[in-house]
Amino acid sequence: MTLKPARLLLALIAVVAAPAFAQNLAVVNGKPIPSSRVDAVVKQVVAAGQGQDSPQLREVIKRDLVSREVLMQEAVKQGYDKKPEVKAALDSARQAIVVNQLARDYITKNPVTDAEIKAEYDRFTKQTGDKEYHVRHILLETEAEAKAVIAKIKGGAKFEELAKGSKDTGTANNGGDLDWAAPASFPPEFAAGFTGLQKGGVSENPVKTANGFHVIKLDDTRAAKLPTLEEVKPQVADALAQKKLEEYKEQMVKKAKVQ
Known part of the structure; x- marks a missing residue:
């Protein structure tokens, strides 16, 4: 090759x-x-x-x-090695090389264990849950607007048509479709607004988040397709190694005298 x-x-x-x-x-x-x-x-x-x-x-x-x-x-x-911009770049490269070697040695001495990987995987699966939800929403500016939309839906209006007036322009022309996702993918208050719904149901009351007021519809549910531990083990190990390095960095910064 x-x-x-x-x-x-x-x-x-x-x-x-x-x-x-x-x-x-x-x-x-x-x-x-x-x-x-x-x-x-x-x-x-x-x-x-x-x-x-x-x-x-x-x-x-x-x-x-x-x-x-x-x-x-x-x-x-x-004389290029004497130029200020070159010296600065060399100092930065030297720092990166030395720090990267420190990081590699730290992880070698403090490796991520299989037990830590298993615990992180279990935490992820517990947080994700065993179900996925196909959700739609309509985002409104005020609670009054959201209540008005809910009233229209109860009166027979189609959710997908009303979604065209959603503040979420990314989904407004697609019936408010947020596709399949686990509850953990959404803010807790938003997830709480649809996990208790029946298939085809619409939230009885507006759901407030930092983005505004939502009217939520649950299209369907299905069993979550979670990857096995072996499938994600390398990614989990990398993430935990980065977490260890971040904690180590924070410890060092706390000990340093920074003026």
Whole structure:
């Protein structure tokens, strides 16, 4: 598989600070390029599924590393490394590299456990519930307007026609259709307005949320199609790892003397 230039560039950037070993890939104007840099790039390329370790791949990487060293030397010769904007960018890149390594080491020492993943999955399934609801709504500015709409529906007016006057322009021309969703997908007060309805039922009273007053209709219900733990395990693990990192960051910030 051919490695795309943009992906190769990202891989190269990621190993700019790779440690040097005795064996060199090349020496450019007296500056050695350690072979370890090629090994590091190859490892990243293979891990990303963008290619296989081969002499051809290593030759492509070698040429790019040599070209980058030549350009780097020329840029330094012309004083680009002394420019304020370049220094600022280098400081930012250095900070990102160091902080990312700290984060990786922290997660390695404090890994997300299978028990934590299972507990988070159970919390998600409990919150989501075992049912999905096909809901429609009409959003009005005032409670009086919403009550008037409810009265019209009781008088025989079609919900879908009245929905054309909804403040929710995204659903007004589609009969107020919010499609299938779990109650957890909505604000609690909105969800409470339809979970007790029978199929085809309309809320007896306007449901107030931060957006206004809603008239809600329940089209139908069905069993929720929840993914299995194995299907979402990687995503749950990533989310929990990010949560751990966020908590660690907050702890460090609290300990710091910030003036």
